[in-house]
Amino acid sequence: MTYQTAPADGTxxxxxxxxxxxxxxxxxxxxxxxxxxxxxNSLFLGQIGDWTWETVGTLCGTDxxxxxxxxxxxxxxxxxxxxxxGSRDFHLRSVSFGDVLDVTSRSFDFGSESVLTIHRIxxxxxxxPGRPLTAAEFxxxxxxxxxxxENFNRWVSRRRAGSNQGLVPASPADFRHRRLPALPEEYxxxxxxxxxxxxxxFCDEPPEEYTPVAEGFTTRYRIDITRDLNxxxxxxxxxxxxxxxxxxxxxxxxxxxxxxxxLRRRVVDQQLCYAQNADPDTELELGVTxxxxxxxxxxxxxxxxxxxxxxxxxxAVSTQRVYRQPEEEGx
Amino acid sequence: MTYQTAPADGTxxxxxxxxxxxxxxxxxxxxxxxxxxxxxNSLFLGQIGDWTWETVGTLCGTDxxxxxxxxxxxxxxxxxxxxxxGSRDFHLRSVSFGDVLDVTSRSFDFGSESVLTIHRIxxxxxxxPGRPLTAAEFxxxxxxxxxxxENFNRWVSRRRAGSNQGLVPASPADFRHRRLPALPEEYxxxxxxxxxxxxxxFCDEPPEEYTPVAEGFTTRYRIDITRDLNxxxxxxxxxxxxxxxxxxxxxxxxxxxxxxxxLRRRVVDQQLCYAQNADPDTELELGVTxxxxxxxxxxxxxxxxxxxxxxxxxxAVSTQRVYRQPEEEGx
Numbered sequence: 001m002t003y004q005t006a007p008a009d010g011t012x013x014x015x016x017x018x019x020x021x022x023x024x025x026x027x028x029x030x031x032x033x034x035x036x037x038x039x040x041n042s043l044f045l046g047q048i049g050d051w052t053w054e055t056v057g058t059l060c061g062t063d064x065x066x067x068x069x070x071x072x073x074x075x076x077x078x079x080x081x082x083x084x085x086g087s088r089d090f091h092l093r094s095v096s097f098g099d100v101l102d103v104t105s106r107s108f109d110f111g112s113e114s115v116l117t118i119h120r121i122x123x124x125x126x127x128x129p130g131r132p133l134t135a136a137e138f139x140x141x142x143x144x145x146x147x148x149x150e151n152f153n154r155w156v157s158r159r160r161a162g163s164n165q166g167l168v169p170a171s172p173a174d175f176r177h178r179r180l181p182a183l184p185e186e187y188x189x190x191x192x193x194x195x196x197x198x199x200x201x202f203c204d205e206p207p208e209e210y211t212p213v214a215e216g217f218t219t220r221y222r223i224d225i226t227r228d229l230n231x232x233x234x235x236x237x238x239x240x241x242x243x244x245x246x247x248x249x250x251x252x253x254x255x256x257x258x259x260x261x262x263l264r265r266r267v268v269d270q271q272l273c274y275a276q277n278a279d280p281d282t283e284l285e286l287g288v289t290x291x292x293x294x295x296x297x298x299x300x301x302x303x304x305x306x307x308x309x310x311x312x313x314x315x316a317v318s319t320q321r322v323y324r325q326p327e328e329e330g331x
Numbered sequence: 332m333t334y335q336t337a338p339a340d341g342t343x344x345x346x347x348x349x350x351x352x353x354x355x356x357x358x359x360x361x362x363x364x365x366x367x368x369x370x371x372n373s374l375f376l377g378q379i380g381d382w383t384w385e386t387v388g389t390l391c392g393t394d395x396x397x398x399x400x401x402x403x404x405x406x407x408x409x410x411x412x413x414x415x416x417g418s419r420d421f422h423l424r425s426v427s428f429g430d431v432l433d434v435t436s437r438s439f440d441f442g443s444e445s446v447l448t449i450h451r452i453x454x455x456x457x458x459x460p461g462r463p464l465t466a467a468e469f470x471x472x473x474x475x476x477x478x479x480x481e482n483f484n485r486w487v488s489r490r491r492a493g494s495n496q497g498l499v500p501a502s503p504a505d506f507r508h509r510r511l512p513a514l515p516e517e518y519x520x521x522x523x524x525x526x527x528x529x530x531x532x533f534c535d536e537p538p539e540e541y542t543p544v545a546e547g548f549t550t551r552y553r554i555d556i557t558r559d560l561n562x563x564x565x566x567x568x569x570x571x572x573x574x575x576x577x578x579x580x581x582x583x584x585x586x587x588x589x590x591x592x593x594l595r596r597r598v599v600d601q602q603l604c605y606a607q608n609a610d611p612d613t614e615l616e617l618g619v620t621x622x623x624x625x626x627x628x629x630x631x632x633x634x635x636x637x638x639x640x641x642x643x644x645x646x647a648v649s650t651q652r653v654y655r656q657p658e659e660e661g662x
Contacts, residue, residue: 004654032396034384036377036569038365038562046367046374065363065429096562098396133383187571196640224588226576227558231369231427233594238367259612279589 033099046238052117055105060176069157069170079237081152081193083271089211090145091266100124104133109180112157112171114154121147128165139187141301152189162279193273201303202271202319217288219250225280244318247286269321275314285309298324358386364430377569383448383482386436391507400488400501410568412483412524414602421476422597431455435464440511443484443502452478470518483520494606524604532634533602533650541622548619550581556611575635575649578617600652606645616640629655
């Protein structure tokens with residue numbers, strides 16, 4: 001299979017003409033959501049990750065699924081920073097099977113070892129199928145009915161066979177990144193993930209806008225070898241979202257809130273920076289901090305910091321912006 | 332999107348001609364495995380489930396993703412019995428991203444409320460792309476390099492909104508099952524799952540061929556609302572495989588075996604019968620029994636019985652046939 005002619009998981013638009021070839025550096029797909037792509041889980045986030053690999057493969061002429069570094073060892077387009085933004089009306093868990101989505105994707109040049117990919121995801125529309133996706137529009141944030149996803153990926157290889165620690169940079173020979181456009185510096189994701197690694201939160205608003213709800217909560221999680229390893233034995237990037245959700249749920253219950261309210265909450269923005277992968281037997285310690293927007297306490301920020309419980313090394317940082325549903329505001 | 336023209340997740344064969352239309356009641360796809368479809372998890376089992384829905388939708392002219400029963404309420408093509416058979420050389424966890432598979436599928440008529448679908452999954456081969464799939468060949472078992480999957484599904488609707496208990500039979504008006512062939516009675520899955528529900532094991536071999544390894548082990552698991560619910564709030568059928576794997580892993584560790592040996596084990600046959608769905612807050616009790624084939628103790632059977640821990644009601648029964656790798660034979 002060649003990405004140029006047939007994206008791995010691309011589906012035909014409803015007019016039956018098949019996936020569109022790359023057009024001015026933009027990849028478009030019409031996708032019908034299936035059960036394996038959605039739910040109260042990380043399946044949709046995993047699916048979006050596949051679209052990222054497909055986009056990079058198509059636009060850069062790279063065999064992403066079979067990539068190899070200069071030394072011939074397998075190279076993986078690892079996720080380093082992942083952001084999903086929606087709205088109270090259309091968020092990550094709004095999508096269910098049978099929904100038809102238009103997914104528009106672009107990638108931007110970040111040199112030979114990394115790449116940024118953006119996706120605009122919206123309910124399929126016959127009115128404006130070829131609407132352009134510009135960086136300026138994307139970074140203004142999603143319009144109602146849209147999800148905006150940013151994926152910053154780095155090529156890595158294993159340093160030692162069988163170990164998920166100390167992955168090293170790689171650069172496949174067929175990664176033709178120079179054909180990608182540059183991203184205006186003002187939009188670079190480096191500022192966001194750099195700050196998050198320093199401050200352990202993605203929040204860049206003045207602290208006085210928020211009121212503390214809970215601090216100092218921690219929980220533990222051992223990497224689940226029946227669920228968390230991908231096809232090459234690395235911890236699957238989508239599983240990190242499950243780790244975060246589990247920590248948020250534990251904190252949620254500790255606040256005396258019920259599971260129904262957790263399922264009804266709307267995650268309108270989530271950012272996650274992957275600092276490290278981990279070996280299968282790693283025990284994680286997850287710390288959670290909760291703040292409410294003082295002006296509207298139904299809007300909360302959950303900062304989750306994931307560390308290797310044994311070494312204390314940082315594994316990931318994530319911030320979820322959550323709207324609690326009106327029924328729960330009085331909790 | 333219409334299934335007839337473009338299967339939801341079908342990918343183009345490498346010659347670029349696109350998914351094949353139904354041909355004599357057989358659906359063929361060439362699929363490149365992506366990260367969201369494989370790993371030490373249930374993603375590939377979930378993907379196969381999507382192929383089942385797609386096959387039924389295509390062959391029966393049914394809008395499976397948006398199906399409704401006679402009363403207009405949503406109808407789901409729920410999984411009732413699921414079997415995957417492979418071999419020591421090609422099993423469920425042999426598949427990794429970048430692999431190109433030929434998936435050949437057929438469905439058989441079981442009346443207006445259920446349907447049987449079979450899939451032959453093999454590494455893509457230019458030599459024999461149109462090889463027929465007959466029931467007789469399928470039920471002889473997989474040739475080397477093939478997986479054979481059986482899915483028996485039943486149309487169900489919720490009896491009460493918001494409840495996953497007591498799902499009731501349904502039959503969408505556009506489910507044109509009469510166009511499907513009948514399955515010769517000798518191959519009916521009813522015998523297998525009927526026996527499993529009675530005896531709590533799928534094993535139909537003489538008991539004297541096996542030597543007990545462990546009996547009476549139980550563990551508990553609470554439905555994880557961050558991972559186990561599908562797009563309509565039911566417990567996802569693929570999650571049941573994770574429940575089974577977790578129970579097997581707990582028993583595995585209790586036997587003093589290590590996680591590496593668990594990951595290297597080869598599940599060459601797994602059968603699972605779904606007796607009930609469950610509400611999100613359900614706590615499960617999982618019982619595990621292990622037997623070794625007396626003539627080759629590297630071959631083991633794991634019977635897992637899943638019950639609602641509160642009511643004792645049966646949720647599922649599964650049997651895994653496992654080969655431990657030579658390195659572990661002495662354990």
